[in-house]
Amino acid sequence: MAKKKNALYAQSGGVTAVINASACGVIETARKHKDKIGKVYAARNGIVGALMEELIDTGKDSATNIAALRYTPSGAFGSARYKLKGLEDNDREYERLIAVFKAHNIGYFFYNGGGDSADTCFKISRLSETLGYPVQAIHVPKTIDNDLPITDCCPGFGSVAKYIATSTLEASLDVRAMFRTSTKVFVLEVMGRHAGWIAAASGLLVDHDIPMVILFPEVTFDKDKFLARVNANVKKFGYCTVVVSEGVKLPDGKFLAEQGTVDAFGHVHLGGAAPVIADMVNKAYGHKLHWAVANYLQRSARHLASATDVKQAYEVGKAAVQFALKGFNSVMPTIDRVSDKPYKYKIGMAKLEDVANVEKFMPKDFISKDGFGITEKCRRYILPLIKGEDYPQYKDGLPKYVTLKNVAVPKKLPAFKL
């Protein structure tokens, strides 16, 4: 086996508009260090591909294709929702991973994901200690939920925030033009099961004079107070925009989205808080209304990515490789804010033991006292993250996103059953 070790990159969890920018940062940086890093492999469908020995040789894709990852949303190698159990519960999976790593001479593992993935990456980073196989595991932060600890923000969030703030503005202007004879209330449902970061982005419109009510998962839903506020806005301004997090809960702890009519598939995922809210407002006041559910549109909207977010996504990918080359294991690059205005940050480093399974919530003083908006502090935090545009190229009116060749690495091991 060669002295030089190969690298394995894998994407994990829900994909984002900029996770491929991180992949681009990892691969382009690794390619610049051919003296130390041999092949750069990617796992097909995240950790599942690593277990199944479904590896991709990213070296078979041109520099042009790899560069295009920076402008391409979604996960170019496939992602997975799959969490490794603890070593004590499931040594079979860890032994398999080591077998795959050994068979393909993998010494560097870059795992691009959120909180659950950081835990998986942490477990893998301990394989050298626990199972005697030397591997440097570096976590590359990614999550639209913006809930990783230590890092000031998470790549993926800024672009969703920009998309939701822009879409809320555009749809609100629409309602503002229509309310005289038609729609008076517009309800937009956004992602966010546990934290209201994405909904909070709509609060950036404070300078745009949009009468708005934001419903955060952090604030227990108070139907009467909510309805009164919406109606007050309609009376005063003629219309009202409501932004509702999918994770908003009623006093009994149940999701709003489960209350209505969509619970047939509410088991597998949320979605459907908007029609419940719309129905509620309509029944109470008879206002004509429209509702939208952004769902995947928001996290895949690379056409409206934040330039700050894209840049940071690339940088954490690049830093991960640099950390590996310096010999680090079990760490994650972080984005450390230096100042709000002008916005300055530097790339820092966190230990995975401090990251794994720690969820960062929105600070209490980011939500306004009435519970329906954001504070100036929150605005100052989010604003720099949505700054700048970073458009993809277009061909025939559509964004030119790359689909990689994703050439498979020949398997060397017997099949594995998940």
Next chain:
Amino acid sequence: MAKKKNALYAQSGGVTAVINASACGVIETARKHKDKIGKVYAARNGIVGALMEELIDTGKDSATNIAALRYTPSGAFGSARYKLKGLEDNDREYERLIAVFKAHNIGYFFYNGGGDSADTCFKISRLSETLGYPVQAIHVPKTIDNDLPITDCCPGFGSVAKYIATSTLEASLDVRAMFRTSTKVFVLEVMGRHAGWIAAASGLLVDHDIPMVILFPEVTFDKDKFLARVNANVKKFGYCTVVVSEGVKLPDGKFLAEQGTVDAFGHVHLGGAAPVIADMVNKAYGHKLHWAVANYLQRSARHLASATDVKQAYEVGKAAVQFALKGFNSVMPTIDRVSDKPYKYKIGMAKLEDVANVEKFMPKDFISKDGFGITEKCRRYILPLIKGEDYPQYKDGLPKYVTLKNVAVPKKLPAFKL
């Protein structure tokens, strides 16, 4: 009263990402002909403002503000869903309009709307004949539904088409990355009560290898055939995207959106076909799925407008004024396609009597034989309409949309009750 006549511009029906570009074309062109056109007024909230004598003096807004209309979605003066009855049924409204026109010396009326509005504009264009008040009424075409006759396309459609095609591409790439362990079917609901033009835009992705099923309002929904097709895609490709028009109907003539659980407000508007479809697929096969309802997001998405659409919207506004200056009445500028590739068109003219209350449907040979996709002919038609990007400026990460001063013209008449 001055010899020079004033102009009145009004927006009607659902607003679009580019209706203000038409307003910009009207106002900027009128301002260049101060020898013939005096003040340029706009009606607040469309024809309702004309009846209520709620007029805006657009002359009070700077050239910079008016120019910014080109980049601003929604209706800058407010729009209305309000259709005048026939003269024989409701001469009170026509007499009021004439009173308002007389009081403000209005000789030119520019009405920016779709099919219903063309009918209103047609009725107003006959006021000189029927009630002896000389006014030149020109209709400026606008509708995301793309259903006006004679004109090859309608300003507003191209931008929605670009948004929906792009969003479908982005969300489909998302599902493609997730299907191995998670979401296998993604359902996107798009606008279109009677015609599938907007849904058809997703068919442009044919070059992008996205397994997709499109449900058109023109094709009666066949549940078994639909489910079988979705499942075949999931089996073959691992995932499937479904694009469903809000206007899809069941064999009994009822809307899909009415079948489910959202009919409490289905009376006022459609919306909710996506959760019905999602529920259906989930119950039949148990596939994990996600759904989105684009609703107003699609028609207000100026951030992703088609440059072709913006240009044409401006040009029909400009042409309307030019027609008026040449002495025409009761006409509408049209977009006449000269060739597909390269795309060439010229601005033509249609008589309002040929436009009013005529709905143009999607040609039958635009939908593929299986009913789930578009034909090459359809693709050739839509493709040029989404071409080109025309980005607004941004400030602090958000599009810089203009809110006009909209200074009211002092009223001269007694109040009017609608």
